[in-house]
Amino acid sequence: MLWAVLGGLFATSFSITILAVSLGDIARDLGSSKSALTWTITGPFLALAICMPLFGKLGDLYGHRRLYLLGLSGFTIATVLTAFAWSGPSLIAFRVLGGIPAAAVGPASMAIIMRAFPGRDRVKAMSWWSFVGAAGPVTGLIAGGPLVDALGWRWVFIVQAPLALLGLAVAVMVVRETPRAPAEPIDWAGAGSLAAASFMLLLALSLTGDLGWTNPVVIGLAVAALVALWSFVRVELRARHPLVPLDLFRRHNFRMSLIGQFGSNFAYMGGFIITPVLVREQFGFTVAAASLAMALRPIVNGVVSPIGGYFALRVGERRVSVIGAVVVMVSMGCFIAAAQLDAVGIVFVGLVLSGVGAGLTGPPLITVAANAVEPQRLGIANAAQQTVSQIGAIFGIQALSAILGGSTSASAFALAYGVGAVVAVTSIYGSGRVHSTLRRPARRVTSAAA
Known part of the structure; x- marks a missing residue:
C-alpha cells in the first residue's frame, strides 16, 4: 500500500525540476519571455498553497483515498493538455490547472500513510515519502534533460501522463479508504x-x-x-x-515544526532555482549537463531521508532536524564561495550538502507535526504544514530570483545565496525548539548486590 500511494506522488513531481533548467528552450519555442515562464514553476506552487487546506479538510470529511484518486485523475488530464500547449499563457494555464488537483495528492498521500503507520513506524514511512518526493525530480532531471535536448520539452509531459495513469490504476486496486471524521459543514x-x-x-x-x-x-x-x-x-x-482549527498553532511542536519547514524550504528551493543559472551562465553548462549536475542534490536528499528517519528513532527528531538545518545553511555558503572563487567543484559540494540537509530536516519535522494532532485531523494538519512549506518554497524562489534579477555577476549570486542562508537560520530555530517524540528511552542497567 505504501508504494502504491507513493507512485502517484512520484508522478506528480516528475516535471518540476526539468522545467527549471529548460525555461530558455521553452521560451524560444513558444515565443515567450523566460521571466514570464517562471510562472510555469511558481503557478503550480501557488495553486498548491491555495488549495491544500481545503482539500485536506475534504479528505478528513469524505476520505483521503477518494481525494487522492480524484486529484491524480485531474492531474493526469492536465498533464496531457500541457503537452499540447501552443503559447506561453496556455502553458502557464495548464500548469496551474494541474496544480489544483495535485494539491489533493500531497496531503491525501501523507494522511493515508500516517493512518497506516502510527507511532514509531510513522517517521520511517515519512522518510520513504520524502525519498520518493525527491526521486521524482531526480528522474525528471536525469531523463528529462537529454529528452529535452533530443526531442523537445513537450516529451517531458508526454512521458509523465502514462506514469500518472499507472499510479492511478495501482492505487485504485490497492489503497483502502481511511476513516472519516464526523460530518460537518465546509467553512x-x-x-x-x-x-x-x-x-x-x-x-x-x-x-x-x-x-x-x-x-x-x-x-x-x-x-x-x-x-x-x-x-x-x-x-x-x-x-x-x-477550515483550519487555529488551536493547532498553539501546539508547540506543530508551530515550531512549521517554522523549521518554512526556513528550510525557502533556502532549498530558492537555491534550486538560481543554481542552474549559475552553472549555465558562469560555468557554461548545457541543459543536459545542468540537469545531471542538479540531479545530485535530490539524489542525496532521497538517500539521506531514510537514514535521517533511522537516526531520529535513536537520538530524537530535534537533534536530527537541527543538524539538517545547519547543513542547509552551510550549503548556501558553499554556493557563495563557488560564485566568488569561480570554482565549479564547490558547487557540487553545495549540492551534496543541501541534499543532506533537506533529507535530515524534512521527515523528522513532518513527523513531529503529525504526532501533535489527533488522527481525525491529520488531513487538515498535513495540508497546513504542506501549505507553509509551499509558501516557503515560493518565497525562496521569488525572493532569490528577484535579488538575482537579470544579473549573472558573482556579487549578485552571493547576495541571493546570502539571503537564503539568513532565512535558513529560522529553520535552525524551529528545529531546535521542537520536543522529540520518538527517541528511545535509555535502557536501565541493574547490578546485583554483592
Missing part, C-alpha cells in the same frame, strides 16, 4: 479568505522581480493580503467548524 468563508490572502501575497512576491519591492502594485497586493489574512483569522475564531 467556505474561511476557505475563501485564506485563498485570497495566499493568492495576493504570493502574487505580490512574484511581481517583485519585474516591478521591484517598492512598486505601488506590489505594496497594494501585500496590504490586501494582510487584510484578507486578518479576515481569515476572525472568521476561523468565530466558526463552529473552522
Whole structure:
C-alpha cells in the first residue's frame, strides 16, 4: 500500500525540476519571455498553497483515498493538455490547472500513510515519502534533460501522463479508504479568505522581480493580503467548524515544526532555482549537463531521508532536524564561495550538502507535526504544514530570483545565496525548539548486590 500511494506522488513531481533548467528552450519555442515562464514553476506552487487546506479538510470529511484518486485523475488530464500547449499563457494555464488537483495528492498521500503507520513506524514511512518526493525530480532531471535536448520539452509531459495513469490504476486496486471524521459543514468563508490572502501575497512576491519591492502594485497586493489574512483569522475564531482549527498553532511542536519547514524550504528551493543559472551562465553548462549536475542534490536528499528517519528513532527528531538545518545553511555558503572563487567543484559540494540537509530536516519535522494532532485531523494538519512549506518554497524562489534579477555577476549570486542562508537560520530555530517524540528511552542497567 505504501508504494502504491507513493507512485502517484512520484508522478506528480516528475516535471518540476526539468522545467527549471529548460525555461530558455521553452521560451524560444513558444515565443515567450523566460521571466514570464517562471510562472510555469511558481503557478503550480501557488495553486498548491491555495488549495491544500481545503482539500485536506475534504479528505478528513469524505476520505483521503477518494481525494487522492480524484486529484491524480485531474492531474493526469492536465498533464496531457500541457503537452499540447501552443503559447506561453496556455502553458502557464495548464500548469496551474494541474496544480489544483495535485494539491489533493500531497496531503491525501501523507494522511493515508500516517493512518497506516502510527507511532514509531510513522517517521520511517515519512522518510520513504520524502525519498520518493525527491526521486521524482531526480528522474525528471536525469531523463528529462537529454529528452529535452533530443526531442523537445513537450516529451517531458508526454512521458509523465502514462506514469500518472499507472499510479492511478495501482492505487485504485490497492489503497483502502481511511476513516472519516464526523460530518460537518465546509467553512467556505474561511476557505475563501485564506485563498485570497495566499493568492495576493504570493502574487505580490512574484511581481517583485519585474516591478521591484517598492512598486505601488506590489505594496497594494501585500496590504490586501494582510487584510484578507486578518479576515481569515476572525472568521476561523468565530466558526463552529473552522477550515483550519487555529488551536493547532498553539501546539508547540506543530508551530515550531512549521517554522523549521518554512526556513528550510525557502533556502532549498530558492537555491534550486538560481543554481542552474549559475552553472549555465558562469560555468557554461548545457541543459543536459545542468540537469545531471542538479540531479545530485535530490539524489542525496532521497538517500539521506531514510537514514535521517533511522537516526531520529535513536537520538530524537530535534537533534536530527537541527543538524539538517545547519547543513542547509552551510550549503548556501558553499554556493557563495563557488560564485566568488569561480570554482565549479564547490558547487557540487553545495549540492551534496543541501541534499543532506533537506533529507535530515524534512521527515523528522513532518513527523513531529503529525504526532501533535489527533488522527481525525491529520488531513487538515498535513495540508497546513504542506501549505507553509509551499509558501516557503515560493518565497525562496521569488525572493532569490528577484535579488538575482537579470544579473549573472558573482556579487549578485552571493547576495541571493546570502539571503537564503539568513532565512535558513529560522529553520535552525524551529528545529531546535521542537520536543522529540520518538527517541528511545535509555535502557536501565541493574547490578546485583554483592
